[in-house]
Structure formats: C-alpha cells, structure tokens
Amino acid sequence: MKESEEIIQALLKFRNERDWEQFHNPKDLALAISIESSELLELFLWKKAEDANTDKVKEELADIFSFAFLLAEKYGLDVKEIVFDKIKTNGEKYPVDKAKGTAKKYTEL
Amino acid sequence: MKESEEIIQALLKFRNERDWEQFHNPKDLALAISIESSELLELFLWKKAEDANTDKVKEELADIFSFAFLLAEKYGLDVKEIVFDKIKTNGEKYPVDKAKGTAKKYTEL
Amino acid sequence: MKESEEIIQALLKFRNERDWEQFHNPKDLALAISIESSELLELFLWKKAEDANTDKVKEELADIFSFAFLLAEKYGLDVKEIVFDKIKTNGEKYPVDKAKGTAKKYTEL
Amino acid sequence: MKESEEIIQALLKFRNERDWEQFHNPKDLALAISIESSELLELFLWKKAEDANTDKVKEELADIFSFAFLLAEKYGLDVKEIVFDKIKTNGEKYPVDKAKGTAKKYTEL
Numbered sequence: 001m002k003e004s005e006e007i008i009q010a011l012l013k014f015r016n017e018r019d020w021e022q023f024h025n026p027k028d029l030a031l032a033i034s035i036e037s038s039e040l041l042e043l044f045l046w047k048k049a050e051d052a053n054t055d056k057v058k059e060e061l062a063d064i065f066s067f068a069f070l071l072a073e074k075y076g077l078d079v080k081e082i083v084f085d086k087i088k089t090n091g092e093k094y095p096v097d098k099a100k101g102t103a104k105k106y107t108e109l
Numbered sequence: 110m111k112e113s114e115e116i117i118q119a120l121l122k123f124r125n126e127r128d129w130e131q132f133h134n135p136k137d138l139a140l141a142i143s144i145e146s147s148e149l150l151e152l153f154l155w156k157k158a159e160d161a162n163t164d165k166v167k168e169e170l171a172d173i174f175s176f177a178f179l180l181a182e183k184y185g186l187d188v189k190e191i192v193f194d195k196i197k198t199n200g201e202k203y204p205v206d207k208a209k210g211t212a213k214k215y216t217e218l
Numbered sequence: 219m220k221e222s223e224e225i226i227q228a229l230l231k232f233r234n235e236r237d238w239e240q241f242h243n244p245k246d247l248a249l250a251i252s253i254e255s256s257e258l259l260e261l262f263l264w265k266k267a268e269d270a271n272t273d274k275v276k277e278e279l280a281d282i283f284s285f286a287f288l289l290a291e292k293y294g295l296d297v298k299e300i301v302f303d304k305i306k307t308n309g310e311k312y313p314v315d316k317a318k319g320t321a322k323k324y325t326e327l
Numbered sequence: 328m329k330e331s332e333e334i335i336q337a338l339l340k341f342r343n344e345r346d347w348e349q350f351h352n353p354k355d356l357a358l359a360i361s362i363e364s365s366e367l368l369e370l371f372l373w374k375k376a377e378d379a380n381t382d383k384v385k386e387e388l389a390d391i392f393s394f395a396f397l398l399a400e401k402y403g404l405d406v407k408e409i410v411f412d413k414i415k416t417n418g419e420k421y422p423v424d425k426a427k428g429t430a431k432k433y434t435e436l
C-alpha cells in the first residue's frame with residue numbers, strides 16, 4: 001500500500017470506530033485544519049523561530065496532516081498528485097529568473 | 110523512494126532553485142500553513158459545506174500540504190510516524206466508549 | 219451616540235442595503251474574522267515585523283474590526299465591557315509578580 | 328475620553344505593568360489576533376452556528392478586540408476612521424445593485 005493510503009486508512013479506522021464521520025463534512029474539516037494551524041502558530045508566538053517546543057510542533061503538525069489527509073480523502077484527491085500539480089502551477093507564477101532570492105508575491109514580481 | 114520523500118524532494122528542488130531557503134524559517138513556515146489554511150477556509154465562507162469550488166479546494170490543500178511537508182523536513186520528522194503517534198495519543202484522549210458519536214472535546218467527555 | 223454604536227450602525231446599514239444578513243450567522247462571521255486575520259498575517263509573511271505595508275495593515279485591521287463588531291452585535295455584547303471583563307480575568311491568570319517580563323503562558327507560570 | 332481611547336488605555340496599563348511591550352511587535356500582535364480568532368472558531372467546530380457557548384464567545388471576542396486595539400495603537404490608527412474608510416472602499420467594490428442578496432466575492436460579481 002502507498003504511504004498516503006496507509007495514513008488515510010489509519011485515520012478512517014480511528015474516525016469510524018468513534019462514529020465521527022457525521023461531523024466530518026468538508027467545511028468543518030477545513031475549520032479543523034485552520035484551528036490546528038493556529039495551535040502550531042501559537043508555539044511560535046512572542047518567540048524567535050528556533051525557540052518553539054519541538055515535541056509540541058510534532059503534535060500540532062500531526063494534527064494538521066491528519067485533517068488535511070481526511071479532507072483529501074473526502075474529495076478523492078491524491079496528495080502527491082495535487083502537490084506536483086501545484087509545483088507546476090507555481091513554477092509558472094514564480095519563474096526562476098524573476099523569483100530568485102526574493103520573497104515578493106507573484107502579483108508584485 | 111517513499112512517497113513523502115518524493116514530495117519533499119520536489120518541494121526542496123523548487124525552493125532551492127529560487128534560493129528561498131533563507132525565508133523558510135520554522136516560524137514563517139508555520140505562518141504560511143496558517144495563511145493557506147485560511148485561504149482554504151475562505152472557499153467555504155457564507156456557503157454550505159458542499160458548495161465549495163473543488164478545483165480551488167485542490168489547490169489550497171496542495172499549498173497546505175506543501176508547507177506542512179517543508180516544516181516536517183525542517184524538523185526531520187517522518188509524516189507517517191508522527192500521524193501514527195498522534196492517533197495513539199488521541200486514542201487515549203478519546204476512548205471509543207466515551208467518544209463514540211459525540212463531537213465533544215476530550216476535556217468535556 | 220457611543221463610538222462603538224456609531225461603528226455598528228454604519229456596518230449594519232452597509233449590510234442591510236445589500237441584504238446580507240442572511241449570510242451573517244455567527245459561525246460564518248467567526249470564519250470571516252479568522253480569514254481576515256490571516257490576510258493581516260500575510261502582510262508579515264517572510265518579513266521582519268517592521269516591513270509590512272502600513273496601508274494594507276490599515277485595511278485588513280479594518281476588516282477584522284468590522285466582522286468582530288458585527289459578531290458582538292449578533293450576541294448583544296458591549297465591546298468596552300467585554301474587554302474590561304477580560305482584562306480583569308487576565309489579571310488573575312497573569313499576576314504582575316509572576317508574569318512581569320516573561321512571555322510564558324499562564325499554564326507555565 | 329473616547330471609548331476606543333479608554334479601551335486602549337486600559338490595555339496599555341495592563342501590558343506595561345507586566346513589562347510586555349518588548350514582545351508586542353506588530354508581527355507577533357498579528358499572530359496573536361489570528362490565534363485568538365481560531366480559538367473563537369473552535370467554539371463553532373463540528374457545531375451548528377447557534378450551538379456555540381456564548382460565555383466563551385464573549386471571552387474569545389474580547390481577546391481578538393484586545394490585540395486588534397493594541398495593533399491599531401502601534402500604528403497610530405483610529406478604529407472608527409479605518410472602519411469608515413473601509414466601508415467606503417467596500418461600497419465601491421460591492422455596489423448595491425450588483426451585490427444585493429449574493430455572497431459572491433467582488434472579483435466574481
């Protein structure tokens with residue numbers, strides 16, 4: 001089984017044992033990703049980038065991945081495929097000769 | 110090569126061609142994940158769960174995964190491992206007999 | 219009229235002229251605040267604190283205040299009162315002798 | 328004293344007693360607003376709009392307002408003025424005849 005498939009299967013098993021599918025509509029899954037992202041962000045609040053607690057980063061990142069995989073599953077999306085597609089799109093928005101070494105948004109390049 | 114490794118390699122190649130590693134400190138990567146999560150959320154704003162534009166969901170989800178993989182790489186974390194560890198922790202917080210069929214937070218079970 | 223009342227009246231007028239009350243349930247207003255907060259955050263992404271564009275900060279902050287005032291109105295909350303109440307609660311969570319000069323969360327003091 | 332001025336004075340007094348100005352740079356204040364917005368959002372997660380706990384909404388909304396007022400103060404912005412300016416801008420983006428009764432973004436009108 002592919003790695004992403006294994007992850008999704010484990011998440012679905014956990015969800016189904018608890019009969020939680022009823023709550024996992026796409027809108028609330030998107031809320032959950034956003035909430036977990038903020039919990040990750042909080043680990044860096046008022047701090048330098050290197051001062052976040054690594055164990056907690058690990059946990060919050062796991063939560064983000066979990067809900068993101070569940071939402072991908074909801075839409076039947078293959079994670080590797082959508083990331084590769086996005087890299088291609090971003091390559092057109094941010095051509096190397098214009099984007100190199102600058103953090104500007106593509107609308108400002 | 111493992112699937113997650115392939116994804117990370119593609120993301121690092123894209124980043125390094127543009128000399129963007131200098132911007133990608135963990136704090137700003139956490140900001141990026143949070144910002145992309147909100148762009149995903151915006152697709153559901155004022156709408157029913159089923160009315161979001163699927164093509165755009167695909168793109169925003171790809172952005173979230175991209176920055177999440179880059180942050181995992183920064184900390185040397187294996188995505189499958191951290192998700193499986195979190196499923197285990199959550200299994201203790203949300204035992205089936207208490208959590209089944211309810212959306213309550215573990216602190217309220 | 220009180221300042222906050224003036225602001226709320228102007229926002230309600232704008233909303234009602236467009237017949238938007240139907241979309242402004244508390245959950246979607248909370249989403250809107252979160253989305254606007256991320257747009258504010260994006261102005262600081264990959265940047266030093268002092269490098270955000272001030273005109274854009276002004277606009278995003280106005281959006282956050284707008285939806286926050288609309289949500290306060292929805293629940294009949296008086297902004298000055300809830301902030302003063304929270305300052306009192308936070309004073310108990312963060313007593314001066316423990317909290318002075320540290321950014322630690324109250325759970326870690 | 329104006330209402331917003333009273334709120335800001337109370338927040339600055341609380342902050343200065345704890346010597347926290349050193350942490351309150353604009354970037355981290357923007358993070359704080361975003362984090363508090365997500366805590367508000369969490370009150371609605373997996374729930375219908377009307378099922379959030381009102382006392383907790385009150386507290387999270389107070390936190391959002393607090394950091395938003397502190398950021399406005401940082402930039403010397405007058406809250407009423409920036410909201411009124413934004414209402415004017417939005418009036419041009421969302422003319423009544425086009426925007427009435429629809430939740431579409433101005434880019435799609």
